[in-house]
Amino acid sequence: MLQAETPLPDLLANLLGLGGVGVVGAFVAALLASIIVGNVMLAMTGVAGPWAKRKITAKFTDRIAADRIGPKGLGTIPADALRLLSKELIVPEGADRPAWDVAPLIVAGSAMLGFAVIPMGSGIQLADPEVGLAYVFAVASIASLGMVMAGYASNNKYSMLGALRAVAQNLAYEIPLVVTGMSVVLFTGSLRMSEIVAVQQETLVSIGGLAIPSWFAIVNPFAFVLFLAANVAEVGRNPFDIPEAPTEIVAGFQTEYSSVYFVLLYLGEFLHIFLGGAITAVLFLGGAAGPGPESIGFLWFVVKIWAFFLFTQWLRSAAPRLRIDQLIEVGWKGMLELSFLNLVLTALIVGVVV
Incomplete structure (x- = not known):
């Protein structure tokens, strides 16, 4: 098994000579590393939201989309940021503050916390705890709390409906998501993210000189499909965009938000x-593994999470939305049983073969 890479804070501490400063040096290095990773993810999100989403959807629906500001419409990114941030923040009458104020921070912050343990390749990983996979599932699920707070505190029935739908959906699909992820843990024997990636860098089979890596998407494609479906439900994309459902409940839990709160x-x-794509890449697609030297691993990691983003946008244009009763039935009567079946079969294979 390959050795885990040195976490980015330690690399920065050694590079900047902060190793001998003690706790203060470690804190400064961790802060700088967090700023680097956070800004990279925010930059990708800034491109995906106002520009890439529109252009991709336009391609699927035979339209042009954003093309008026800047080359290829890239000027839409700063223009939209300025437009949204300069809007008046309208607080609904009867809103339950500070819950209404804190909810957007929880939704955005829970995703940012998840990237703390993701091995992105090229030495980019903030921390590598032994319970990394459990940690990332735990912090990602905190977003459900933010959605409930937003819906309840808005004093709006449509928002409340969106919040209730969000809870029902996350309960129905988060359990299959975690159980399917545990089947990967049975293969690797570890919750540490770097070790899960390292196991997948071993060669599964060699055909005509071509080495096929032991990515878990190849080893267990059934688990990969299950995890992908549950992951799409977790991030709320079609056909699982029930918590927002614009044609039914305006915008669901975020109906009453404007200005900087809407941006959050x-x-x-x-x-x-992107976090869902990152988890999928780590668990099933070999993390940052790809052709070429290890120094470009981060580029391969970015390609994989953008591929997941492209997949969600394709579903957004191609898949019709399920009804809430259909969504719950698929989750509890289909995904749950299949995820436990996959876990049992994986345990038998590991116990007998491995």
Whole structure:
């Protein structure tokens, strides 16, 4: 098994000579590393939300989309940021503050916390705890709390409906998501994210000189499909966009939000999509593994999470929305049983073969 890479804070501490400063040096290095990773993810989200989403959807629906500001419409990104941030923040009458104020921060912040343990390749990983996978599932699920707070505190029936739908959906699909992820843990014997990636860098089979890596998407495609479906439900994309459902409940839990609060909710939505892609890449697609030297691993990691984003946008254009009763039935009567079946079969294979 390959050795885990040195976490980015330690690399920065050694590079900047902060190793001998003690706790203060470690804190400064961790802060700088967090700023680097956070800004990279925010930059990708800034491109995905106002520009890439529109252009991709336009391609699927035979339209042009954003093309008026800047080359290829890239000027839409700063223009939209300025437009949204300069809007008046309208607080609904009867809103339950500070819950209404804190909810957007929870939705966006929970996704940012998840990236703390993701091994992105090229030495980019903030921390590598032994319970990394459990941690990332735990912090990602905190977003449900933010949605409930937003819906309840808005004093709006449509918002409340969106919040209730969000809770029902996350309960129905988060359990299959975690159980399917545990089947990967049975193969690796570890919750540490770097070790899960390292196991997948071993060669599964060699055909005509071509080495096929032991990515878990190849080893267990059934689990990969289950995890992908549950992941799409977790990030709330079609056919699972029930908590927002614009044609039914305006915008669901975020109906009453405007200005910078809307930006935070919108940001959180896309951050969770990228986090979902990052978790999928780590568990099933070999993390940052790809052709070429290890130094370009981060580029391969970015390609994989953008591929997941493209997949969600394709579903958004191609898949019709399920009814809430259909969504719950698929989750509890289909995904749950299949995820436990996959876990049992994986345990038998590991116990007998491995």
